[in-house]
Amino acid sequence: MTTISTARPVRSERSSLRWTISDVITMAKRNLLALVRIPTSLVFAVIQPIMFVLLFRYVFGGEIKIPGVSFVNYLIPGILVQTMLFGAVGTAIGLAEDLHRGLIERFRALPMARMAVLAGRTVSDLVRNVGVLLVITVVGFAIDFRPHGGVPDYIAACLLMLTFAYCVSWGFAFIGLAAPNSETAQAISFPVIFPLTFASAIFVQVSSMPGWLRPFANNQPVSQVTEAVRGLMLGTPTGSSVWVALAWSVGAIVVLGPLATSRYRKVA
Amino acid sequence: MPEFAVEALNIVRTFKDGEVRALDDVTLHVPQSQVFGLLGPNGSGKTTMVRILSTILLPTSGTATVNGVDVVKHPDRIRRSIGLAGQYATVDENLTGAENLKMIGSLNHLEKSFVVPRSKELLDQFGLTHAANRTVKTYSGGMRRRLDLAAALVAKPPLLFLDEPTTGLDPQSRQDLWAIIEELVEEGTTVLLTTQYLEEADRLAKQLVVLDHGKIIAEGTSQQLKTRLGNTVLVLTFLNTADAKRGEELIRDISSQPANVDGTVVEFTVDRGPVAAADALRRIDAANITLSGLTIREPSLDDVFLNLTGHKAEDPAPSDDDVTATSQSRKASS
Numbered sequence: 001m002t003t004i005s006t007a008r009p010v011r012s013e014r015s016s017l018r019w020t021i022s023d024v025i026t027m028a029k030r031n032l033l034a035l036v037r038i039p040t041s042l043v044f045a046v047i048q049p050i051m052f053v054l055l056f057r058y059v060f061g062g063e064i065k066i067p068g069v070s071f072v073n074y075l076i077p078g079i080l081v082q083t084m085l086f087g088a089v090g091t092a093i094g095l096a097e098d099l100h101r102g103l104i105e106r107f108r109a110l111p112m113a114r115m116a117v118l119a120g121r122t123v124s125d126l127v128r129n130v131g132v133l134l135v136i137t138v139v140g141f142a143i144d145f146r147p148h149g150g151v152p153d154y155i156a157a158c159l160l161m162l163t164f165a166y167c168v169s170w171g172f173a174f175i176g177l178a179a180p181n182s183e184t185a186q187a188i189s190f191p192v193i194f195p196l197t198f199a200s201a202i203f204v205q206v207s208s209m210p211g212w213l214r215p216f217a218n219n220q221p222v223s224q225v226t227e228a229v230r231g232l233m234l235g236t237p238t239g240s241s242v243w244v245a246l247a248w249s250v251g252a253i254v255v256l257g258p259l260a261t262s263r264y265r266k267v268a
Numbered sequence: 269m270p271e272f273a274v275e276a277l278n279i280v281r282t283f284k285d286g287e288v289r290a291l292d293d294v295t296l297h298v299p300q301s302q303v304f305g306l307l308g309p310n311g312s313g314k315t316t317m318v319r320i321l322s323t324i325l326l327p328t329s330g331t332a333t334v335n336g337v338d339v340v341k342h343p344d345r346i347r348r349s350i351g352l353a354g355q356y357a358t359v360d361e362n363l364t365g366a367e368n369l370k371m372i373g374s375l376n377h378l379e380k381s382f383v384v385p386r387s388k389e390l391l392d393q394f395g396l397t398h399a400a401n402r403t404v405k406t407y408s409g410g411m412r413r414r415l416d417l418a419a420a421l422v423a424k425p426p427l428l429f430l431d432e433p434t435t436g437l438d439p440q441s442r443q444d445l446w447a448i449i450e451e452l453v454e455e456g457t458t459v460l461l462t463t464q465y466l467e468e469a470d471r472l473a474k475q476l477v478v479l480d481h482g483k484i485i486a487e488g489t490s491q492q493l494k495t496r497l498g499n500t501v502l503v504l505t506f507l508n509t510a511d512a513k514r515g516e517e518l519i520r521d522i523s524s525q526p527a528n529v530d531g532t533v534v535e536f537t538v539d540r541g542p543v544a545a546a547d548a549l550r551r552i553d554a555a556n557i558t559l560s561g562l563t564i565r566e567p568s569l570d571d572v573f574l575n576l577t578g579h580k581a582e583d584p585a586p587s588d589d590d591v592t593a594t595s596q597s598r599k600a601s602s
Contacts, residue, residue, distance in 0.1 A: 009424050010382040011348075019377055026374045034362035037403060102358040106419075109322045111347040112375040 020113040027120020028127065031094060035128060041090065045128055049083040050139055056203060057143055064204055069234065073147065076140040077157070077230040078202035081222060083136065084129050084165035085197055088172040089189040091125050095176030096185035104268040118264055122169045129165055133158055149235035157232035160245055164225045167249040170256035177263045196222045201230075221248035270336040273427050273458040274298035274321055279330035281316050281482075290316040292482040293330075298460055298475075303453055305473025305490075306462040307573075313482040314462035315355065318431045321460070322352045334427060348376075351420030355432040359415050361404040365396050368404065368415060369422055376423040383422065390418040394448065410441030417448065428452065430461045434468060446471060466570045480577045493572045500541030501571055502548065504534045505561035515557050519548045528574065532560075537571060 014022070035041050056064075056075050066074045098104050098117070107117055137145075147154055172189060179185035199213055200206075201223040209217055217223055225245040231238030274296060281291040291313045298304040306314045319325040321332055323343035332339045334346045359368045366387055373383030391400045394414040404412060413433065420428060430449070434442040449472055453459055463469050469476055470490045478486040478493070486493055502522075506512040509532055516527050516534045522544045523536040538544040541564040552559060 009376075009386075010379040011377055012379050014377075022377075023375060026371060030360060030363060030367075030371055033367070034360070037362050102354055103360060105319075105324060106352065106354065106358040107375065108324045109347060109350065109352040110372070110375045111344055111377060116375075 016113075020116065023113040023116035024119045024123055026112075027116050028124040031121060031124035032127060034094075035090075035124070045087060045090065045132060046135055048086070049079060049132060049136055052082070053079050053136065053139055053143070060203075066205060069236075070144070070146075072140070072143055072145050073234055074230070075203070076136065076145045076147075077233045078226050079140075080133060080136055080158075081161055081164075081226045081229055082197050082202050083132055084161055085168065085193055085222065087125060087129055087132065088165060088169045089186060089193060090128070091121055091169045092172040092176035092179070092185040092189045093182045094125075095121055095173055096179050096182040099177060099267060100181055108268060115261070117268065118173055118260060122166060122173060125169050126162060126166050129162055133161070147233040147235070149231075149233045153232040153235065157229040160232070160242065161225065161229055164221070164245060164249045164252075167252040167256070170253060170260045173260040174256060174263050177260065177267055196220060201226045221245070221252075224248060269300060270333075271300070272297050273300050274304075274332070274334055274460060276317070276321065276332040277330055279317070279320060279332060280328045281313075281320060281325070282328045289482050291320075291327075294479070294482070294484055296477060298458065300458050301453065301456050302474045303449065303459045303461050303472045305469040305476040306460065306479060307464070307466065307469045307473075307476055308462075308479035309464055309577075311481075312479040314464075314479055315431055316482075317479075318352070318429050318460065318462055322350055322429050323347055348423070349425055349427060351423065351425035351428045353413075353417045353420040353428070353430050353433055355435060359404050359412060359419060361407075364401050364403055365391060365407070365415050365418075366400040368419055372419045373422045378423060386422055386424075387418075390421060394418050395444075408441075410437055410444070413437060413441065413445065414448070417445070421452075426456070427458045427460070430459055432462055432464065434463070434465065442468075466568060466573060470568070478573065478576060485576050486572070494567045500538050500544075501565050501567050502536045502538050502541060502544055503561075503563040503565060504536075504548065504552075504559060506532045506534070507558055507560050508532060511557050514555070515552050515559075518551050518555055518557075522548055525575070535571075537567065537575075 035045065053076070056079070057072055061071045061075070064071055095118075098121075104117055108114075149157070171192075175188050175192075176182075176185045179188055199209070199217045200220060201217070206214055206217040206223065221244075224241050225248070228238050228241035228245045230236070231241060275298075276294060276296040279291050279294045279296075280289065282289050294313070294317060296304075296306075296317075306317060308314050316325065320327050321334060321339060323339055323346050326340060335349055337345045337349075339346060360371070363371065369387035369390060370383055373387065374380075378386075388397075388400075391397045394417065396411060396415060396418070399407060399411060404415065407415065417430070417433065420430075433449070434445055437445065446468070449459060449461070459472075461469070461473060474489060476487060476490055476493060477484050504512075504515060506515055512529060512532045512534050516529055519536075520527065523538050525537050528535040536544070536548075545562065545564055549559075549562070
């Protein structure tokens, strides 16, 4: 056994804001490494959305007719929104695991910024979403996805989706911190995600749904975001949907951010 | 440097709105540069004490300072001078050993130029160099525990909290960890060790506090604690339990304390071992009972514990077992 060297620990002198940013990056990096290393999480994040694209394009697609637009053009913007929402479940699972494995406890005894655990998690999920967005865009182009909205509008659509997903992920952070374990976190997340995803304009037109479902399906945030993204990508009218989607995002972070934060203060 | 690494005065910590008193008026003085042992069974309040001193949990009442700094008023200053290795090796199993240390270094706000060589040094010291680039998922329990300890040491903290560091380890891994702890203390580190293993406390700790149900029931050096119980334990092994019972009745008066009978083994705590042994042998022989073994041994801390609490150290205390893990209503703020 070698002896410990006599070098004294060198602490960097930085402002507390820079330290907070550095801590968030450290935590986000750690989460992304885990994402790449756990095969199931990679499959969940990347392979599953590709399967959805192929499933709807080639299996269900023949049955779904959307007037005035090819189904693949209609589908891809919706799949992108759906994938980001499903990704938020990962936020809940990841935080629940950290909490119950005692890792957060170790972090609490370190001189790091306290908020870095939550912020790092939501930021790494944001980065994952950017990656998934690129992959699906490429897959989409390979199966005849042809957006006509122009590059600036395409980018705007992406930013809108990412913003919405980021804001919503704070709600799933709350679920992750409130659940007794990661399995429960996952089990609670899906009943929240499913109605928002499937009773929406993501895969089919709301006008094809029964009358009682339409008011919800039309006005719920996921439909609004999907309408906005689809309009921007395809170059069709977006109406008020972009502003409504942004309003939902702001509303989500204003309500869910403090909710997750106060839960974090209680449990960690 | 203040005289005491840790000074805790009249610490009380309740859970579930006061229903459970996990710590009940505990006062500790931990001297610098030695191992201080916090001994007790599960649920006795050891972990709660460590969590308060490492700024994870606030005390309900009482005051505590770590190296002269108040744990409630300046938790951030304390976090820079402590290391914490937990009961459950809290390392990230999706990262490699080296990545774990780098992460902890960076969250300790240390320069990369320090953390990189320091991580190498620790991995080497703890025999993990060969596994440095493997994810922790592939590590054995002993390796995880060593990495956990290494992570606590990245910033070279003068004070180390070790919360049941060897629980669940095989004997060899335990010996290895003990050697590491002894080496750290030789180099000047102060260690606050909690354990439910009396052997461990006996081997490592210079001073001990015995906790039971959140209260201190004894303190002193392990030698002092043992002396409190008379000098020697006489262990008689009989051929069968009926003989053991009869034998125990025959020689009951050789000790002022009741015997500990476990199947065919009968143990007496006695003042003068050899004299009591000779006396016991004579009387058992006269009654025509055959012994299969007789040992005279120094009392272990197990004997002390049994004597102080009426139950064995490894038995969980009957109440408030998992309180610290489940009820965490009042947390420390940063």
